[in-house]
Amino acid sequence: MTPKRQQRLTIALGVVFGTAIIVGLVMYSLKQNINLFYSTTQIVNGEAPTGARIRVGGMVLKGSLVRDTKSLHVSFWVTDTAEKIQVDYTGILPDLFKEGQGIIAQGKLDAQGIFQADEVLAKHDENYMPPEIADSLKNAKPKTEQVQP
Amino acid sequence: MKINMPRWFYQLASPKWSYDFMGILLPWFATAALLLLGVGFVWGLVFAPPDYQQGNSYRIIFIHVPSAILAQSCFMLMAVASGIGLVWKMKVAHIVAKSAAPIGASMTIIALATGAIWGKPTWGAWWVWDARLTSMLILLFLYVGIIALYSAFSNKSSGEQAAAILTLVGLVNIPIIKYSVEWWNTLHQPATFTLTKKPAMPPEMWLPLLVMVLGYYCFFAFLLMARTRLELLERENKSSWVIALINEKI
Numbered sequence: 001m002t003p004k005r006q007q008r009l010t011i012a013l014g015v016v017f018g019t020a021i022i023v024g025l026v027m028y029s030l031k032q033n034i035n036l037f038y039s040t041t042q043i044v045n046g047e048a049p050t051g052a053r054i055r056v057g058g059m060v061l062k063g064s065l066v067r068d069t070k071s072l073h074v075s076f077w078v079t080d081t082a083e084k085i086q087v088d089y090t091g092i093l094p095d096l097f098k099e100g101q102g103i104i105a106q107g108k109l110d111a112q113g114i115f116q117a118d119e120v121l122a123k124h125d126e127n128y129m130p131p132e133i134a135d136s137l138k139n140a141k142p143k144t145e146q147v148q149p
Numbered sequence: 150m151k152i153n154m155p156r157w158f159y160q161l162a163s164p165k166w167s168y169d170f171m172g173i174l175l176p177w178f179a180t181a182a183l184l185l186l187g188v189g190f191v192w193g194l195v196f197a198p199p200d201y202q203q204g205n206s207y208r209i210i211f212i213h214v215p216s217a218i219l220a221q222s223c224f225m226l227m228a229v230a231s232g233i234g235l236v237w238k239m240k241v242a243h244i245v246a247k248s249a250a251p252i253g254a255s256m257t258i259i260a261l262a263t264g265a266i267w268g269k270p271t272w273g274a275w276w277v278w279d280a281r282l283t284s285m286l287i288l289l290f291l292y293v294g295i296i297a298l299y300s301a302f303s304n305k306s307s308g309e310q311a312a313a314i315l316t317l318v319g320l321v322n323i324p325i326i327k328y329s330v331e332w333w334n335t336l337h338q339p340a341t342f343t344l345t346k347k348p349a350m351p352p353e354m355w356l357p358l359l360v361m362v363l364g365y366y367c368f369f370a371f372l373l374m375a376r377t378r379l380e381l382l383e384r385e386n387k388s389s390w391v392i393a394l395i396n397e398k399i
Contacts, residue, residue: 001154008236012317016228019321027325035334036279057334094273096202104336121272124203126341128210128350134201 037104044083048109056085056115057104057123065099078103078115089117096122162239164381165390171374178371185364192357200354209267211358215365217260220288221323223253223369227295228320231313241377243309244384246316247299248376252369254292261285272336280329281337284322291319305384 001009027034037057038048048054058078065076073090076099087105097103102125107117129137160166193211200207227246234242264282265275276282295312302308330339341349348355385391 005236009232012232012235015314015317016232016320019318023321023325031333034280034332036277036336037334039334092273095270096272119274121274121277121336123336124271124338126338126349128200128207128341128354130198130351130353131201132198133351 039080040078040083040085041080043085043109043115050109053106053108055104055106056087057102058085059102060097060099062099078105085113085115087115087117087120089120091118091120093120094122096124162237162241164241164385164388167241168378168381168390171378175371175374175378178367178374182364182367182371185360185367189357189361189364193361197354197357198351203271206267206270209263211361213260213263213267214358215362216256216263217285218362219365219369220253220256220260220285221326222366223249223256224288224291224316224319224323227253227316231316234309235313235317240306240384241381243306243313244380245373245377246313247309248380249373250292250296250299250312252372252376254289254296256369257285257289257292261289274336277336279335279337280333281326281335284326284329287322288319288326291315291322295319 037055040056040058042048043054043056048056056078058080061077061079061084065074067074071090072092073088074093075086075088077084077086079085087107089105089107097120102123104121104123105115105117106119106121107115110116161170189211194208197208197211199205227249230242230246230249233239234246261282264285268277269275295315298312298315299308302311329335330337342355350358382391382394
């Protein structure tokens with residue numbers, strides 16, 4: 001390589017690593033703003049802004065789902081296994097929504113500490129399997145509860 | 150410090166040598182792409198078992214994941230080519246990067262569109278501004294910007310240099326896309342396949358997916374070489390080897 005090319009190579013590498021460092025620092029300082037949702041522990045600890053529209057993420061607590069028979073109103077608790085928050089929602093739920101499923105709800109915390117959601121999204125995890133295997137897994141170890149983040 | 154690059158590196162710099170070399174490889178990649186994509190499509194869409202939660206709607210993964218992988222691989226290839234083009238002032242390298250850009254942009258659009266179609270029934274939303282989806286959208290904008298820069302200058306080599314610099318700057322987005330699902334809370338699920346862990350998917354699902362990914366790579370190589378050869382002919386239309394080639398065909 002000629003000295004001229006080495007110089008240009010240094011500049012090119014400088015551009016790549018320079019941007020990496022700048023973007024890295026910017027993202028580090030914006031860390032909290034890039035997160036899509038707050039965990040229930042963060043909300044209970046008061047880390048989430050009050051009165052603003054926020055998202056809460058967690059698992060639907062088993063046995064907590066109450067459906068109104070006359071309307072689309074539902075109420076359930078979300079948990080990250082440490083803390084839990086009650087969520088009220090009126091509307092259509094996604095297909096994957098069920099007890100034990102990871103979900104993300106968008107809305108506001110009211111004065112009673114109940115989360116008034118206007119949108120509920122189901123979070124899918126990275127695991128895929130055929131139905132037969134899922135059944136056999138369920139039958140094989142009925143006592144161990146799988147905990148998903 | 151004196152570093153000597155291998156001989157083939159300088160051979161690649163010759164438009165004629167590159168044109169001929171790609172001409173030899175082209176039919177092999179075309180055949181491989183046709184076979185792999187054909188097998189992968191039928192295997193994935195018909196024979197692979199349904200998912201226990203999503204049923205059949207998960208099958209869009211056989212398009213979505215290869216497109217997303219290729220969108221990022223294409224960008225990395227463009228960054229390497231642009232870097233070589235900038236450092237060694239190698240015209241062929243710039244032409245490779247230029248030819249790859251529209252393919253990468255298309256792959257990004259396919260990944261975003263299939264993701265939205267899958268997201269509506271599964272998550273309940275077409276689009277969510279989470280880190281993975283947003284960084285992927287930025288990748289699309291980068292591609293569009295790079296494509297625009299190539300033709301934004303009346304002097305072709307100025308456009309190539311500007312586009313090459315944007316490609317190098319944009320490279321920082323690739324690790325962000327990859328690790329967005331680990332660094333932040335996102336709606337998008339983390340990777341099903343990692344180098345260190347067993348895939349979170351049975352072989353009868355990931356084997357057709359692997360076939361599709363390989364097929365996509367072959368298809369990409371085929372498209373890239375075909376486009377590069379065309380661009381080489383266009384750019385070298387006054388040189389003796391292109392004129393000789395045309396006389397030969399007539």
